[in-house]
Amino acid sequence: METSLIKIEEVSSIMSSFPEIVGKNSTSVQKCNEAGQTLLDTIEGEGMNEALDEKVSEYLKKVSATVNKMGERRKPLTQIFDRIRSHFTSQEKMIDPKSPSTIPGMLTIKRNEYAQYKYEQEQKRRKEAERQASVEKEKATYRQDLENSLLTHFNQYLTQKISEIQNIFSGLTYENFSRESIGITVFPTEYPKAHFEKFTAEHATFYVTNEAKREIRQSVLQGKYEQYANQFRSTVVQTRQELIDRLPSKRKELAEQMQLRQQNAEAAAQAEEARKRREAEESAKRLAEIKRQEEESKQRTAQEAQRDAIGGLFGAAAATVAAPPTNAKVKERIVVLHPNGYLDIFQMWWINEGQSMALEELEKTMKKMVTCCEKLANSKDQEHIQSQYIRYENEVKAK
Structure with a gap:
């Protein structure tokens, strides 16, 4: 001292x-x-x-x-x-760490500022990792959507051509057989490059940039024309050969139906209807097979996209795993932006704590507010609260 x-x-x-x-x-x-x-x-x-x-x-x-x-x-x-x-x-x-004017207090502030810096850096890193995970996930989805759209573009054309050659076969009659059957034997089997290049489908993204989308698009298109050209040729050649192999029996069947029409028109009509139904079923099977292959391909694409997305998520998860900032204790605090905010605070306090407090404890906590209301009741205008839960009593003191 x-x-x-x-x-x-x-x-x-x-x-x-x-x-x-x-x-x-x-x-x-x-x-x-x-x-x-x-x-x-x-x-x-x-x-x-x-x-x-x-x-x-x-x-x-x-x-x-x-x-x-x-x-x-x-x-x-x-x-x-x-x-x-x-x-x-x-x-x-003079050495109180809680006082900002003391040396220990200044050091406490420095530590808190450093802890705040570390916390903000950690939050930035986490957000960036989460953003990168979203980017990778969206990239995988974009690639999947693009490949599916391209496959649909190709299969629509393939289906159209298979239907065309099938319709030629189904439209053969005894009278036009020699002239129309040539259309089957010379049916083109090459996939036009011009049709492939007409593919312009696009899909919107939120995280993936236009530059990244162009790279993904180039990657998806690379080698696809050659793949589709081989698939187109294989499918059309197989279908065309199957129909060519059936031309002799088709000619014979048409000749028999011609003779049958001369003898029994009704029986000939029934035979014609049965033939058309059979050929329609055969055509539907071919088209269904193309559709089945398309769905299988889309499923494989979906699985690949899922693997890519999971890989991105694992990477992001690894990036987000880190030790918390050194000696940092993070607490949320309330910043009241408007006086009405205190009404919301009072409501939450009342629901979670106030309504369960004893009357004596509430009297201590609410003393300032009660004093304010009593002052209004004793003022010249005498404002009173109208409530079944409140009673005003006269307090008499000697002067």
Whole structure:
């Protein structure tokens, strides 16, 4: 303790008067209570009246004077105690880590700023990892959609050509057989490059850039024309050869139906209908096979896209796994943007804590608000709360 602030002699002098001050104050308390007890006993025995009320009023004035005198007596003691306490607390405040003006407090601020920096960096890294995962997932989806659209573009043309050659075969009659059957034998089996290059389908993305989409598109298109050309040639050649192999039997069947029409038109019509139904079923099977192969290809594409997406998610998950910032404790705090925000705070507090508190605890917590409402009730305009849960009572005090 610095003697320049609190002198030892001063403390010793004041403390030496302690027994005398305590004794005088104790005597004052004793005499005050004895006089008050006499008045209290009289009131209890005789009841309150104007004369006793006047005596009590005078007594209370003397009590106030006594309390003031007792305060004056002990003031030197309590002041020195306050100075001693103030001196110690001021020393403690000089190294209080919670005070921003102290060196420990400044160091605490530096640590908090560093923890905030580390936390923000971690959040940025996590967000970037999550964004990258979204990019990889969308890339896989975009590639899948593009490959499916391209496959549909090709299969629509393939289906159209298979239907054309099938329709030539189904449209053969006894009269046009020699002329029309040539269309089957010379039916083109090459997939036109011009049709492939007409593919312009596009799909919207949110994360994937246009540059990345161009790269993916080039990757999807690369080698696809050659693949589709081989598939087109194989499918058309096989279908054409099957129909060519059936031409002799078709000619014979048409000749027999011609003869049958001359003998029995109704039977010939039934045979013709059965033939058309059979050929339609055969055509439907061919087209269904193309559709089945298309669905299988799309399923494989979906599986590949899923594997790519999972790979991206694993990478992102690995990127997001990291130790929390060193010695950082993160808590959310409320920043009220508008006075109405306090209504929302009060509502949440009431639902989660206030409504379950005891009435005595609520009285302490809500004291300022209750005092405000009481002030309004006692004002000139006398505003009252109209509620079944509140009652106003008159509190009467002697002047």
